[in-house]
Amino acid sequence: MTRKEQILNKALELINEKGFVHVGVREIARELKISPGNLSYHFGKKEDVLMALLERYREANTSLYETYLATPPSLKGFLHLMKSIFESQYLYRGVFIGNQYVQAQLESGDHFNYQEIYERRLAGFARIFKELHTAGHLKLSEEDVRFLVFHMTLAGRFWIYEATLFDKSPDRDSTVKHYLWMLSKQLSLFATETGRQSIGAFTAELE
Amino acid sequence: MTRKEQILNKALELINEKGFVHVGVREIARELKISPGNLSYHFGKKEDVLMALLERYREANTSLYETYLATPPSLKGFLHLMKSIFESQYLYRGVFIGNQYVQAQLESGDHFNYQEIYERRLAGFARIFKELHTAGHLKLSEEDVRFLVFHMTLAGRFWIYEATLFDKSPDRDSTVKHYLWMLSKQLSLFATETGRQSIGAFTAELE
DNA sequence: GTCTATACAAGGATAGAC
DNA sequence: GTCTATCCTTGTATAGAC
Structure with missing residues (x-):
């Protein structure tokens, strides 16, 4: 599973649980044990994660x-x-x-x-x-x-x-x-x- | 019109236009020419404005x-x-x-x-x-x-x-x-x- | 009772190091 | 390609003026 897919899956999991606005990029990063900036690398903005999903x-x-x-x-x-x-x-x-x-x-x-x-x-x-x-x-x-x-x-x-x-x-x-x-x-x-x-x-x- | 009503009306106007998450408390305050802290006085949190509406x-x-x-x-x-x-x-x-x-x-x-x-x-x-x-x-x-x-x-x-x-x-x-x-x-x-x-x-x- | 000024924490975004 | 340090904005809380 690529990093991108990992991020998407974890993001979907958290978004389903808490709602998009209540999920922070830092939280997704922490769960995956990567840095917040890495999210910005794969997806420019938080919205782009939603769009990809x-x-x-x-x-x-x-x-x-x-x-x-x-x-x-x-x-x-x-x-x-x-x-x-x-x-x-x-x-x-x-x-x-x-x-x-x-x-x-x-x-x-x-x-x-x-x-x-x-x-x-x-x-x-x-x-x-x-x-x-x-x-x-x-x-x-x-x-x-x-x-x-x-x-x-x-x-x-x-x-x-x-x-x-x-x-x-x-x-x-x-x-x-x-x-x-x-x-x-x-x-x-x-x-x-x-x-x-x-x-x-x-x-x-x-x- | 009381201050509370002024705030509610302006908030509703902006929320209808841009969506709740895209309306900042500072923006509402600026439009009404009052301080952001005044919003905290009348309504504790931003959510409370939504609830009042x-x-x-x-x-x-x-x-x-x-x-x-x-x-x-x-x-x-x-x-x-x-x-x-x-x-x-x-x-x-x-x-x-x-x-x-x-x-x-x-x-x-x-x-x-x-x-x-x-x-x-x-x-x-x-x-x-x-x-x-x-x-x-x-x-x-x-x-x-x-x-x-x-x-x-x-x-x-x-x-x-x-x-x-x-x-x-x-x-x-x-x-x-x-x-x-x-x-x-x-x-x-x-x-x-x-x-x-x-x-x-x-x-x-x-x- | 109302309000302003201000401080602080948290989140998103970004430049640049490795 | 991956990540850190940092900046900027936003929500929130409060001390103190009137």
């Missing part, structure tokens, strides 16, 4: 999406995709919650363009839901598609905020299960008979 | 809930309530997003008990939805109630995160309108004919 998260998830898109559309498959994503988000929960810290970066524009990422997410979900409509799993009007897409961008991103902020002793599996139930329920409101069976198949496997 | 937000909203509960239950009335709450949340958006900063306080337990607040919210929404069921505006199974309650606690709190984090030029009215549309749509999935008319009456007034 976000990047690592995004890479992992991109491949998950691609795997899903390579198979025939089904609600069961979609729920499996979201399960993997939820677990990944849980792993990086401190990073998401700490990202308010980089809010100021948005205007400077040199880092991630969140606006753009957000719109790619909208487009991605729209595609997925339209395919599920065509495949006969969901029955959606144009408005329904827009609604579900907005629902996914909101709930799919911020469930982890709720879980982390309000749950004192979060346990990954039960937390993820709760939000997958929410998602299944939401989808079933628009599901065809085929779709409901597909959801049922997913739920059955989950037990 | 949260408290002010909560007080404003408690009365909104009470007003709603004093009238006969209707979806139109409920949407009006949520509109007021959304506007209030927009006003305090920086405070919400900054509250990750106080995450560590949760364990110490002397401040707000978020777990308790969360559960009161659950109970409050459950009561509201059950009343709307009895009043013939919604048609809900036990599971539906649970689902809608969880939906409200998530969407009703974190829409403001999404709006602030992803929207570059947020305008209060159009933002609130978007999320009220989302909420109306969600409720209409469970609404009776009476309920749908009530939602329609709200939407018509909104234009």
Whole structure:
């Protein structure tokens, strides 16, 4: 494991535990028995550590999406995709919650363009839901598609905020299960008979 | 306006603009042409300013809930309530997003008990939805109630995160309108004919 | 009771040694 | 490539003026 990876792993561990603003660079360095300045060498600023973690998260998830898109559309498959994503988000929960810290970066524009990422997410979900409509799993009007897409961008991103902020002793599996139930329920409101069976198949496997 | 109020107002303004962690106590003091130490006099720590703002937000909203509960239950009335709450949340958006900063306080337990607040919210929404069921505006199974309650606690709190984090030029009215549309749509999935008319009456007034 | 001036500790960042 | 010494900013606390 390279120094960079060591730093990232330790930083993620501490950030998940205490929150980004409460983790000092000196603390990370002390834990790894290296000097604080060494952190500055590998990552210029503390924020850059957060950015690198976000990047690592995004890479992992991109491949998950691609795997899903390579198979025939089904609600069961979609729920499996979201399960993997939820677990990944849980792993990086401190990073998401700490990202308010980089809010100021948005205007400077040199880092991630969140606006753009957000719109790619909208487009991605729209595609997925339209395919599920065509495949006969969901029955959606144009408005329904827009609604579900907005629902996914909101709930799919911020469930982890709720879980982390309000749950004192979060346990990954039960937390993820709760939000997958929410998602299944939401989808079933628009599901065809085929779709409901597909959801049922997913739920059955989950037990 | 008392000094305390001056400080709170200026702090809210700056926090909404730049985020809690990016606003220094010296900056607030400079803007008000007072000394930094004066802030320590009125509020012990920087966090206490955030807490006071949260408290002010909560007080404003408690009365909104009470007003709603004093009238006969209707979806139109409920949407009006949520509109007021959304506007209030927009006003305090920086405070919400900054509250990750106080995450560590949760364990110490002397401040707000978020777990308790969360559960009161659950109970409050459950009561509201059950009343709307009895009043013939919604048609809900036990599971539906649970689902809608969880939906409200998530969407009703974190829409403001999404709006602030992803929207570059947020305008209060159009933002609130978007999320009220989302909420109306969600409720209409469970609404009776009476309920749908009530939602329609709200939407018509909104234009 | 309010406020200023000031001191101090802790954290992030950086120049330069090895 | 790794690290130390150092600087600067920020939050916090307090002595003492009015």
